[in-house]
Amino acid sequence: MHHLDLAAAVQQVTDYTLAHPYERDVWEKSPAITGILMWDQPEAVEKARAWVDRAVQVQSSRGFLGYDERIELATGHAAVFTPTASLSSALAFNVLAYYERDGGDHLLQAARRQAEALLAGPRTKNGGISVRKEGPELWIDFIYMMCPFLARLGRIDNQPALVDEALKQIAVYVRHLVDPELHLARHAWRETPNSYLQSTFWCRGNGWLTCCLVDTIEQIGTDHAGAGELKAPGRKVFDAIAAHQDRCGFFHNILDDDYAKFEASGTLMFAYSAAKAVNQGWLDAAYIEKAERALRIVAGSIEPARAVPGRQAPPGVPGVPFATTLYGQGFFIQAAAQLRHHLG
Secondary structure, three states, X not given: OOOOOHHHHHHHHHXXXXXXXXXXXXXXXXXXXXHHHHHOOHHHHHHHHHHHHHHHHOOOOOOOOOOOOOEEOOOOOOOEEOEOHHHHHHHHHHHHHHHHHHOOHHHHHHHHHHHHHHHOOOEOOOOOEOOEOOOOEEEOHHHHHHHHHHHHHHHHOOOHHHHHHHHHHHHHHHHHHEOOOOOOEOOEEEOOOOEEEEOOOEHHHHHHHHHHHHHHHHHHOOOOHHHHHHHHHHHHHHHHHXXXXXXXXXXXXXXXXXXXXXXXXXXXXXXXXXXXXXXXXXXXOOHHHHHHHHHHHXXXXXXXXXXXXXXXXXXOOOOOOEEOOHHHHHHHHHHHHHHOOOOO
16 A cells, blocks of 8 residues: 655645635635644644634625625536525534634624524425525535534533534434435435435535534534434445445445546545544444545545645536535545544
8 A cells, every 4th residue: 555644645735725715615615624623733724714704704694604695506406506504504613613712702603693594594394404595405415514513503502402403404304315225315305396406326415424424423422312313324324335435445426326437525525534433433443444545545646736636516416527626625634634543
């Protein structure tokens, strides 16, 4: 197995990430900020703080962090995306991270405003928070954006109701989007008419699910009663995803399509979440080898410009172009942080 200088690779990916901020983004930079905080290199942490401060500065009157704008999509299952507060909640997780690190009541107040907007948004009949105003719709990506944030704020503010809401959202999304026999998540479901806008077993979509599980468990604690409700289905999802790992370490963009392209961001999300679940003590230690193979194969693709290529751009459906993205950079750093002690 080839030698991997993990610290050097992380530095390369971090340098590229910080040099390519996307001013009007309201979610892609969140996994990058999270990764930078996990690796905890002081200069990078301070630079990423500027992204968080900017998101708070432009928080809209409706409570949305960052830029509150309708999105037009050239490809995918939605031509127009009018966001609810579910999208910008991803940044609220980072706002709270800096609040816990550095203090600042304005950060906590900004997170509370975001939570109020999120909880007041449109829902499905069984209480799932809709991802866009054109719904009600549930997309698997959004439990990652909403639930760890709600759980974190519930812990900080000592509000068990917010933790309960995070767990409820996971349960509702899993009910509608995770196949009960195959234990893999589909991408997007619409309530009326009852249908899937996009029903493939999307690699990154399943990554959003597993990352949500480990990050929510981190916030509520592994001994919390709700953590057990996440671990049991989580093990089944990890087993189902792992069965589709290619011998080289990559996963295909559509997990069960051997002719689909290898996709880096979903591969990194598996590496991060599987390693974290092992580190949390609820996933078999054999998964570390699978996570290491995933991280190593992606690390080998780092370009001279320090970007990690091979990530499918939003909205992630078949036919969407591949590119370099902030969330892909971020999950490289997150995976490295979880595996650094295993890799020596």
